Amino acid sequence: MADASPAPGAYERYLPYRRWVEWGYWICTALASMVGNALTVGMEMRRAGLPHHPAEPWIWEGSSNLVFLALVPAVAWFTRRYPLHLDTWRRRLPAYLLASVAFSALHVVAMVGLRMAIYASAGDSYDFGHWGRQFAYEYLKDVRSFAGMVLLMEAYRFLLRRLQGEASLLAAPDDDAPPVEPIDRPERFLVRKLGREFLVAAADIEWLQASGNYVNLRVRGRDYPLRSTISALESRLDPARFQRVHRSHIVNLDQVASIEPLDTGDARIHLRDGSTLPCSRRYRAALRERTA
Known part of the structure; x- marks a missing residue:
């Protein structure tokens, strides 16, 4: 008689909801970041007396977080293709540093492009400023976001492997005894x-x-x-x-x-x-x- 199918464990019960949980997390993170940053930027500009349209902080933060969300699959692919482990992280650190530069460049170019398109649709123009200085400023922020994404993804996969069973x-035995x-x-x-x-x-x-x-x-x-x-x-x-x-x-x-x-x-x-x-x-x- 064939063995009965094993009762589903926690990992198997989680699988039907996995994509919803993963995308739900990143979408909620992007929304929370957009709302929090837009409110903060608006308050700071009003406090400093800087002229601006009330929609501008929402355009800036919305475009930034939308591109951030679009880059999540690329970071997920990269970290699956070149995973970090205790015995490989030193060898792969240069590749991750280059990836952080690419991540920031894609983020900045797409973000500025969105802002220019939105401003143009309203009959205005968007000035990003000096590209060299602005990119350096954005990279200092983006590299932290990239590192946080990588660490979170690796920790999540580690947890799934432990839940699934690795x-x-x-x-071989530590002593000179022959292996079993x-x-x-x-x-x-x-x-x-x-x-x-x-x-x-x-x-x-x-x-x-x-x-x-x-x-x-x-x-x-x-x-x-x-x-x-x-x-x-x-x-x-x-x-x-x-x-x-x-x-x-x-x-x-x-x-x-x-x-x-x-x-x-x-x-x-x-x-x-x-x-x-x-x-x-x-x-x-x-x-x-x-x-x-």
Whole structure:
């Protein structure tokens, strides 16, 4: 009799709301920043006796925060592509410094463009001032915003991995004693989840999928991210059981129910649990031989 599906944990229950929570956070942050800064700027200008239209602080802060919101996906992509870890942050710091300059340049150019368009529609003109001095001023603000976004995104992903359960290879013992199993071909993986540790047998992995700098191990309907490349992990898995079927996927051959050829020359793999995986034409012939 097949095992019953595991009860959804906190991570699985959160997934349907994840995008709403993530975008809701950034939208609320941008709105709060716009309102707070616009009110503050208006009060300061009135206190200083500077002539201005009451709408101008809202135009300035609205344009700035709208562009900020539009840049969130770019920062999210960059931090997924080049994640910061304790062993990599020094090597990647120059790339992040360059990214902060690009972030600020995009922010300033798009923000000024919006302001010019809004002023022009009202029959007026917007003067940004001396571009060199103004960009330096804006960069000092933007680099702090960029750093805050990066740290927040990394902390959020770290929390999600802990909630989901993060896998790792079993390490060799500290002393000279031989390891309990071959380190170069692991039979089990260590999973840490919410302060608990448990072992997952390699034979229980249904498939593996590359996800940025991680590989998700699919086990009984749940994914456990392992920090590795899929090629590195492929070389350590038992070739009698696992087969590469796509640049981003490895499948446990015991889980393959059928292979559906496609007109493109690729194939679709149907697994015993009803799920499907892509199989590119590069790996299709080898998979057929293994499952024949």
